[in-house]
Amino acid sequence: xxxxxLRQPLRASKVNIHTRRIKSGIVSGLAVLATIIVIAPLVAIxxxxxxxxxxxxxxxxxxKIPVPAGESGGGMENAIVGSGVVLALASLIGIPLGxxxxxxxxxxxxxxxxxxxVRFTADVLNGVPSIVMGIAIYALIVLPQKHxxxxxxxxxxxxxxxxxxxxxxxxxLRMVPHAIREAALGLGVPAWRSVLTITVRTASAGIVTGCxxxxxxxxxxxxxxxxxxxxxxxxxxxxxxPIAALPLQIFVYxxxxxxxxxxxxxxxxxVLIVLIIAxxxxxxxxxxxxxxxxxx
Amino acid sequence: MGVGIEVSDLNAWYGSNHTLKDIQLxxxxxxxxxxIGPSGCGKSTFVRCLNRMHExxxxxxxxxxxxxxxxxxxxxxxxxxIRRRVGMVFQRPNxxxxxxxxxxxxxxxxxxxxxxxxVLDEVVERSLRQSALWDEVKDDLKKKSGASxxxxxxxxxxxxxxxxxxxxxxxxxxxASALDPVSTAKIEDLIFELKSQYTIVIVTHNMQQAARVAxxxxxxxxxxxxxxxxxxxxxxxxxxxxxxxxxxGRFG
Numbered sequence: 003x004x005x006x007x008l009r010q011p012l013r014a015s016k017v018n019i020h021t022r023r024i025k026s027g028i029v030s031g032l033a034v035l036a037t038i039i040v041i042a043p044l045v046a047i048x049x050x051x052x053x054x055x056x057x058x059x060x061x062x063x064x065x066k067i068p069v070p071a072g073e074s075g076g077g078m079e080n081a082i083v084g085s086g087v088v089l090a091l092a093s094l095i096g097i098p099l100g101x102x103x104x105x106x107x108x109x110x111x112x113x114x115x116x117x118x119x120v121r122f123t124a125d126v127l128n129g130v131p132s133i134v135m136g137i138a139i140y141a142l143i144v145l146p147q148k149h150x151x152x153x154x155x156x157x158x159x160x161x162x163x164x165x166x167x168x169x170x171x172x173x174x175l176r177m178v179p180h181a182i183r184e185a186a187l188g189l190g191v192p193a194w195r196s197v198l199t200i201t202v203r204t205a206s207a208g209i210v211t212g213c214x215x216x217x218x219x220x221x222x223x224x225x226x227x228x229x230x231x232x233x234x235x236x237x238x239x240x241x242x243x244p245i246a247a248l249p250l251q252i253f254v255y256x257x258x259x260x261x262x263x264x265x266x267x268x269x270x271x272x273v274l275i276v277l278i279i280a281x282x283x284x285x286x287x288x289x290x291x292x293x294x295x296x297x298x
Numbered sequence: 299m300g301v302g303i304e305v306s307d308l309n310a311w312y313g314s315n316h317t318l319k320d321i322q323l324x325x326x327x328x329x330x331x332x333x334i335g336p337s338g339c340g341k342s343t344f345v346r347c348l349n350r351m352h353e354x355x356x357x358x359x360x361x362x363x364x365x366x367x368x369x370x371x372x373x374x375x376x377x378x379x380i381r382r383r384v385g386m387v388f389q390r391p392n393x394x395x396x397x398x399x400x401x402x403x404x405x406x407x408x409x410x411x412x413x414x415x416x417v418l419d420e421v422v423e424r425s426l427r428q429s430a431l432w433d434e435v436k437d438d439l440k441k442k443s444g445a446s447x448x449x450x451x452x453x454x455x456x457x458x459x460x461x462x463x464x465x466x467x468x469x470x471x472x473x474a475s476a477l478d479p480v481s482t483a484k485i486e487d488l489i490f491e492l493k494s495q496y497t498i499v500i501v502t503h504n505m506q507q508a509a510r511v512a513x514x515x516x517x518x519x520x521x522x523x524x525x526x527x528x529x530x531x532x533x534x535x536x537x538x539x540x541x542x543x544x545x546x547g548r549f550g
Contacts, residue, residue, distance in 0.1 A: 179392070181388060181390055181392035182392055182394060182395070184351065184354070184388060184392065185388065185392040185393075185394065185456070185459075186394075186405075186409070187351065187354055187381065188349065188351060188381055188385070188386040188388070188460070189381065189382070189385075189405065189406035189409065189459065189460070189463060190378050190379070190380075190381035190382030190383075190406065190410065190463060191378070191405075191406070191409045191410065192378050195409055196409070199409055200394060200405075200409075203394075203396050203397075204394065204395060204396050206396065
């Protein structure tokens with residue numbers, strides 16, 4: 003007996019075309035629905051923040067420091083500057099350490115015992131609750147110094163950036179084709195130089211994205227700053243003094259009993275989100291301007 | 299000017315896999331030498347031993363002697379020095395994707411510390427002219443990425459990049475196997491031009507290519523150099539039966 007043909011007669015597929023279209027429609031519909039569900043919370047948050055916060059936004063908000071409870075007016079100039087100082091210090095600590103560890107993991111450690119240990123440590127560090135990080139830095143820096151400081155705040159956020167930057171850097175470097183590394187070695191470029199200039203440069207777009215993710219994540223952290231930067235009602239840029247930060251100021255105002263402060267908290271939340279989005283967009287723009295036509 | 303290469307008792311391993319066995323070979327200066335043989339016969343490993351690229355694989359090991367211009371490259375020089383003098387072009391074009399055409403060609407010099415704009419401009423133009431790519435890219439040197447070129451152009455860019463550091467030897471590991479016939483013809487013309495200034499060693503699966511570009515040809519089989527002679531002799535009157543079988547297509 004001849005083997006039965008698995009081919010269907012041509013007409014059969016014509017009968018099916020209707021059900022196929024329906025199935026296809028359902029699947030695309032589900033994909034669109036999922037996309038909307040993912041985007042909706044972000045849009046909702048932004049719209050709500052705009053509605054609640056935009057009325058309290060005025061020039062004073064960006065140029066004045068808070069006024070005592072009961073008086074009206076005042077702004078969050080000190081908190082905006084403070085967040086800038088703390089985040090700059092955090093980036094100075096977190097990004098170089100993270101990229102360095104990522105390079106070590108991808109280029110030198112491989113799956114050696116030391117490499118796996120570093121990788122495991124980074125993953126665990128990533129999972130440590132932020133308040134625990136705050137307590138740790140409180141014990142390590144604030145207690146010995148006997149005072150809160152912007153420095154301690156920068157350190158805690160910097161340490162929190164490290165695991166994200168490390169793991170994305172490693173992943174991105176691993177994606178650089180072996181042929182690119184060989185090309186560099188074949189030109190007589192020393193291995194360390196080829197890693198720093200060729201491999202890292204080829205992966206730079208992905209590494210920058212990782213740094214931005216880490217930055218955006220810690221920019222909104224409140225809990226670890228409670229024990230470290232502490233907050234400050236006055237203008238300060240000293241690393242050695244307690245310093246205000248937007249999330250801290252929002253927290254203090256939001257739990258206060260005053261309507262005026264509640265409105266300022268909304269405005270602060272709006273400014274915080276806009277500043278995070280703006281800095282991420284700015285870095286992406288600067289990086290993309292350096293990319294050439296046809297670069298992958 | 300190119301320099302000669304003398305290889306004696308060369309053995310190479312990947313892990314426990316003995317891929318090159320007791321190779322003896324003299325490659326004359328300023329000539330093109332073709333290496334042919336079936337896949338896995340060791341010809342790629344052999345060229346990778348000539349610029350110490352073989353040892354970049356962690357499981358790799360080499361013994362024996364390779365003299366380039368009378369310098370024992372395994373005893374008297376560092377891999378970095380050797381690779382500057384012995385350029386390499388790989389099977390698949392591998393330009394640096396985030397660099398412009400200009401930076402790709404200049405990369406070897408820049409990464410080794412050359413900074414003078416004037417010198418770099420000169421070297422880039424000369425190298426791109428040598429690799430017959432100048433006229434096609436001269437207007438987009440700094441605007442376009444190396445990865446935006448066609449496959450054949452990318453391979454000529456890689457040749458220009460290798461030539462820019464002014465090597466004495468140029469190793470080419472199946473440089474045209476990923477290219478169409480027009481690009482292949484351009485690469486072959488190039489090899490013809492270049493051998494007045496460089497010693498060229500080219501691995502190829504294409505026997506017509508070997509016959510067209512190389513004065514001498516070596517036939518590898520299972521890690522051994524079966525026969526090495528003038529290309530004419532190899533293709534018309536080989537000494538070894540296995541060579542004859544291979545070039546007439548009876549196996550491999």
